[in-house]
Amino acid sequence: MARISETLATLRQSWPMPSRPRPITIIGCGGIVRDAHLPAYRKMGLPVAGLFDVNRESADALAADFDVPAVHATIDEAIAACGAEGVFDLALPPAVLLDTVRHLPEGSVALVQKPLGPDGDAARSIVAALDERKVTAATNFQLRFTPSMMAIEDAVRKGLFGEVVDVDIHLAVYMPWELWSFIPHMPAVELPLHSIHYLDWIRGLLGEPDSIYAKAVRHPRYPDQADARSSIILDYGDSVRCALSLNHTYNKGPRHVDATIRIEGTKGAAHLTVGYLIDYVRPVPERLEICFEGQEWAELPLTGERVPDSFAYVQANLQRFAAGEDDRLVTDVHDSIRTMFLVDAGLESSRRGGVVPKA
Secondary structure, three states: OHHHHHHHOOOOOOOOOOOOOOOEEEEOOOHHHHHHHHHHHHHHOOOEEEEEOOOHHHHHHHHHHHOOOOEOOOHHHHHHHHOOOOEEEEOOOHHHHHHHHOOOOOOOEEEEOOOOOOOHHHHHHHHHHHHHOOOEEEEOOHHHHOHHHHHHHHHHHOOOOOOEEEEEEEEEOEOOHHHOOOHHHOOOOHHHHHHHHHHHHHHHHHOOOOEEEEEEEOOOOOOOOOOOEEEEEEEOOOOOEEEEEEEOEOOOOOOOOEEEEEEEEOOEEEEEEOHHHHOOOOOOOOEEEEEEOOOOOEEEOOOOOHHHHHHHHHHHHHHHHHOOOOOOOOOEHHHHHHHHHHHHHHHHHHHHOOOOOOO
16 A cells, blocks of 8 residues: 555646746636636735726725735726736636737737637637737636646556546536526537536547537526536547536435546546535535555545636646746647537537437
């Protein structure tokens, strides 16, 4: 047991902060900024210089609660104040991202909220606009930076599991979709807002799948919502089974609530209990267990949580890359396009349906 514990202690769970943090200007002050962005930046010592939101009261309240020195009256004022020396955090709905990035200063640095536009074609236009203005930009796919996920990826990279043969994500949880007023207006919900994180993380872990099979369905509790649950299979040939069963409407808990991610290889495996999904309003800590080379399962003490830690780590990677301290921008918008195309393909698969058996 000592050997496995020593090995687990070497797995990566954090991201270094930039040696010279740039001031951050946040555009968009919704709930995710209050619950994740600002707590993350405060915890990790990343300075926030200013805020802007079309709802001035929201921005003023956040500034007061988190000691942000400036609230800007217009988006143009916020952009001018940040300039090319700061970092833009665009915490905005997908429909307004393209128009916003077209106004960013040439040569600036930006973290762009996911999804990267309403669909893959919009993502392509957004990235083209960023390239035209020579903006260094990352997408806020922070699941790749969650301590537990970084540890699993590091274990895979180090060969602890051997050849990965099975990736399974299973949810039977209650997601309070009613908290987000914009959701009933969306043509699709589960894949572009939630599963997109898993699809992006799996791409980072296994590479590009050959194809995707998916079915997203409604729930009677949300008659005005396009969908709330999904079943997804990623095709990695005949050696890897990759399946996602995602039910966000289970309300018979706490008994039989389930939020697990399992990675299995020829030499070992990882089992993660995703605590922040067990109860969305009152999250519990994650629990990561790992076994390899025939040894008993061992729990890896986690050094942080997805919220808020991963939100600071994705920002740190962006700032370090812009400064030349990191040689890779993990969630580069050019890579994120592939995730957007995968979501589009999943939605198309859901619309087309399966093969009808012969009569």
